[in-house]
Amino acid sequence: MSSAPSSLTDRVQTFSFDDGLAAVRFIGAACAFIEEAGTATIAGNGGGRFALHDGVVLETAGDGRRLLTCGDDGTVRQLDADGTVTIRASQKGRWVDHVALGPDDSFAYSVGKTAYMVPAKGEPKSLDLPSTVGGLAFAPKGMRLGIAHYGGATLWFPNAQGVKPETLVWKGSHLGIVFSPDSRFVITTMQEPALHGWRLVDAKHMRMTGYPARVKSFTFTSDGKWLASSGSGEVILWPFATKEGPMGKQPGMLAPSSTGRVTQVACHPKDPVVAVGYEDGMVLMARISDGAEILLRAPDGAAVSCAAWRADGGAVAFGTVKGGAGLLEF
Numbered sequence: 001m002s003s004a005p006s007s008l009t010d011r012v013q014t015f016s017f018d019d020g021l022a023a024v025r026f027i028g029a030a031c032a033f034i035e036e037a038g039t040a041t042i043a044g045n046g047g048g049r050f051a052l053h054d055g056v057v058l059e060t061a062g063d064g065r066r067l068l069t070c071g072d073d074g075t076v077r078q079l080d081a082d083g084t085v086t087i088r089a090s091q092k093g094r095w096v097d098h099v100a101l102g103p104d105d106s107f108a109y110s111v112g113k114t115a116y117m118v119p120a121k122g123e124p125k126s127l128d129l130p131s132t133v134g135g136l137a138f139a140p141k142g143m144r145l146g147i148a149h150y151g152g153a154t155l156w157f158p159n160a161q162g163v164k165p166e167t168l169v170w171k172g173s174h175l176g177i178v179f180s181p182d183s184r185f186v187i188t189t190m191q192e193p194a195l196h197g198w199r200l201v202d203a204k205h206m207r208m209t210g211y212p213a214r215v216k217s218f219t220f221t222s223d224g225k226w227l228a229s230s231g232s233g234e235v236i237l238w239p240f241a242t243k244e245g246p247m248g249k250q251p252g253m254l255a256p257s258s259t260g261r262v263t264q265v266a267c268h269p270k271d272p273v274v275a276v277g278y279e280d281g282m283v284l285m286a287r288i289s290d291g292a293e294i295l296l297r298a299p300d301g302a303a304v305s306c307a308a309w310r311a312d313g314g315a316v317a318f319g320t321v322k323g324g325a326g327l328l329e330f
Helices: none
Strands: 013-016 021-027 030-035 039-043 048-051 057-062 067-071 075-079 085-090 098-101 107-111 114-118 125-128 135-138 145-156 166-179 185-190 195-199 204-208 218-220 226-229 235-239 252-254 262-267 273-278 283-287 293-297 304-309 315-320 324-329
Touching: 013 039, 021 057, 021 067, 021 304, 021 315, 030 057, 030 315, 067 098, 085 114, 098 135, 107 135, 114 145, 125 145, 135 185, 145 185, 166 195, 166 218, 185 204, 218 262, 226 262, 262 304, 273 304, 273 315, 293 315, 293 324
Parallel strands: 057 098, 135 166
Antiparallel strands: 013 324, 021 030, 030 039, 039 048, 057 067, 067 075, 075 085, 098 107, 107 114, 114 125, 135 145, 145 166, 166 185, 185 195, 195 204, 218 226, 226 235, 235 252, 262 273, 273 283, 283 293, 304 315, 315 324
16 A cells, blocks of 8 residues: 555454355345355344355345345345345256346346346246346336346346347456446446446447456446446446546546455445455555545455455445455444
């Protein structure tokens, strides 16, 4: 670092788990730490440790109110703040690779080349893709599901009968996917060290390259002005404040480190602040406006695997590949 950041490490509640952390999510005021091996530990609401999956957790999705997980046991499960676990979908003998939360109580998940949308009421609907699903995301408004796959992304309106899904084409393997908060852009992360995007009004392409490593974590700030991403020795911030998005613009950079690449980014739900995790185990909070940094976890060699904010912005939590974790309430 160019200068030593301020520190709040003495205020962080620390945890140690048997397995690496697949995710950390908030359910209301409670914080859930999800271990890769299928166990969940809840801090708050009385706490406790709960069996979640009969196997490896492959992905999680949370909105501050609901928490869904999927795994190699072929299920999608819902974890409530009191530790109750409910099976929401099941595919016997198959891996459920991805999961995403939709409007109301709807959700989506994928198995191989098929994406499923499960409405709050009624029967699930499915869509077969040309290749294995790489990622799922719902648009912020309406019932539209974005699906990343080899060769681009597909936008599906599962409730619109007779409406053909729209395909956004770009060669290569597309993995994660996210919509901008105003639904004007959709962005995918790729198997190569790059992001790719489309402006939805005209399907204009946006290539976001120059990363030394594959981007595994990316998220928009709450106001939609910036897309924060991992994959480099600092947070890469792509500008999205104008109608052109990042086209023709250089990205900003935040929280540089000389000792390890960024592995996780989590944007504050209200303010222009990013929680940043690094491959050497360090965790910072960084303010976009002036680059100010606060240390939350000193480096210990265990890469940060997850980070998340509480919906009201009053707490942040993180975990590592070796089972170390922390929770800071403000």
